[in-house]
Amino acid sequence: MxxxxxxxxxxxxxxxxxxxxxxxxxxxxxxxxxxxxxxxxxxxxxxxxxxxxxxxxxxxxxxxxxxxxxxxxxxxxxxxxxxxxxxxxxxxGGALENAVAGRLRDLGSQLSALRWREAALRLVQESPPGLRAERLRLVGALAVPPSTAPLVRFWRSWLPPRMPAPAVAAFLDVAVPPPPDDPAPEQVLAFARLNALTTGPCTGSEPCRPDAHRAAGVRAVAGLYAGLAEAYDLAGAHLRRGRQPHPGEALDGFVAAYTSAYGTRDTPGFRRLLADRLAADPRIDRYWELTATVLTPPGHRPEPTPGSAHDWLLAALTAQNATRR
CATH class of the missing domain: 1.10.1660.10 (Multidrug-efflux Transporter Regulator; Chain: A; Domain 2)
Known part of the structure; x- marks a missing residue:
């Protein structure tokens, strides 16, 4: 100096x-x-x-x-x-704190993308030769890290028009699985198939909207989904305990959601009609199967989804109708 x-x-x-x-x-x-x-x-x-x-x-x-x-x-x-x-x-200072927080978010996204790429590479590596081309095409259609936007768009087209925003948000929160931060290869494949399923066009055999939405008005359908959500939660508790479908509070709440939407009474005749209508309604079982795989790490029991809860309740309703006959 x-x-x-x-x-x-x-x-x-x-x-x-x-x-x-x-x-x-x-x-x-x-x-x-x-x-x-x-x-x-x-x-x-x-x-x-x-x-x-x-x-x-x-x-x-x-x-x-x-x-x-x-x-x-x-x-x-x-x-x-x-x-x-x-x-x-x-x-x-706040500038430093904001910069560090932003950098941590960026690094988190980069690490998530790297983990998804690693799992996708392992998926291709472990796939039988005859399946590699198809799986590579499915995985190649995903953004990295993957986006849930196609799934959200799918449900918005499937849900009834002018359904209240809070009801839509509540349903999407349950129906759209977040991509795992550290996925296994099978979870990558399931999410890739979900992406392909939800971006495909509606066909005559797979309409965009089920008959239940046309049978009730917009407000009634919003109430229907709120009632179904409660019934699915109750059925989910039985699924977690491995209990077989049976009559009870969950099934009664399930039926009540439909009677309220249709403005009718809960009678044995209505329960038979409901079971027939639900069995014939277009279903998205494949979506829920894939969702369960996305949400469940390998070696763990699948968490209940609205689809698996719906199947449990429909089976309980069908068995009850058969007993009454």
């Missing part, structure tokens, strides 16, 4: 353990302002520049971009009342 207490660019680089080129790079981008210029026009830096340079290097080690580093440094200088130095403890 010279008689005026300032460092040359070479002296600052030496004390910081970096190259002169590095110091010049940060100076040219406004991150490391010089305090003065020598008679010959050379840059001179105050003692606070060393701490500032070390902070810049630490932030770059975290892979933060230059604009974010500039905001962090500006906030530090404003808080400490300095221009070229840090003037006290650093690193506690």
């Amino acid at each position: 010279s008689y005026d207490g300032l460092w040359s660019i070479g002296e600052l680089a030496e004390h910081a353990g970096v190259t002169v080129k590095t110091v010049r790079f940060y100076s040219d981008r406004g991150l490391l302002p010089e305090t003065a210029r020598s008679v010959g026009g050379h840059r001179r830096y105050g003692p606070g520049a060393l701490e500032r340079l070390r902070l810049i290097r630490a932030l770059r080690t975290l892979d933060l971009p230059i604009p974010q580093i500039r905001r962090i440094l500006d906030e530090e200088c404003e808080r400490n009342g300095t221009v070229d130095g840090m003037g006290g403890e650093s690193g506690g």
Whole structure:
């Protein structure tokens, strides 16, 4: 350090353990302002520049971009009342916290994408030769990490029009499985098949909307889904315990949801009619089978889905009707 207490660019680089080129790079981008210029026009830096340079290097080690580093440094200088130095403890400002939080989110997405790519590669590697082409096509159609947007669009076209937004949101929260953060190959395949299933067009044999939606008005259908959600929760508890379909509170709530939607009474005749209608209604069993695979890590018992709960309740209703006959 010279008689005026300032460092040359070479002296600052030496004390910081970096190259002169590095110091010049940060100076040219406004991150490391010089305090003065020598008679010959050379840059001179105050003692606070060393701490500032070390902070810049630490932030770059975290892979933060230059604009974010500039905001962090500006906030530090404003808080400490300095221009070229840090003037006290650093690193506690909102700009730093926001930048670190954002970087962690980015890294989380990158790690998730890497885990999905690894599982997809293992899926292809472990597939029999005759199935590799098909599975590669399915996996290749997925974004990485995968998006649930196609599944949401599928259900929005399947649900009745003008259904109240809260009812739609509640149903989507149950019906759309989130992609696992660390998937097994079979979960990748199941999600890829869900993506293919939901992006395919509706056909005559698989209508977009079931008959139940045409049998009741919009408000009634919204109430129907709310009642079904409660019945599915009750049936899910039985499924988790491995209990066989049977009459009880879950089945009564299931039937009550339909009687309320249709404006009729719960009678043995209605229960027979309902069982026949549900058995003939277009079903999306495949969707629920795939959803169960997506949600269940290998070696674990599948969690109940609306589809498996519906099947349990329909089986209970069918068995009850047979007993009454």
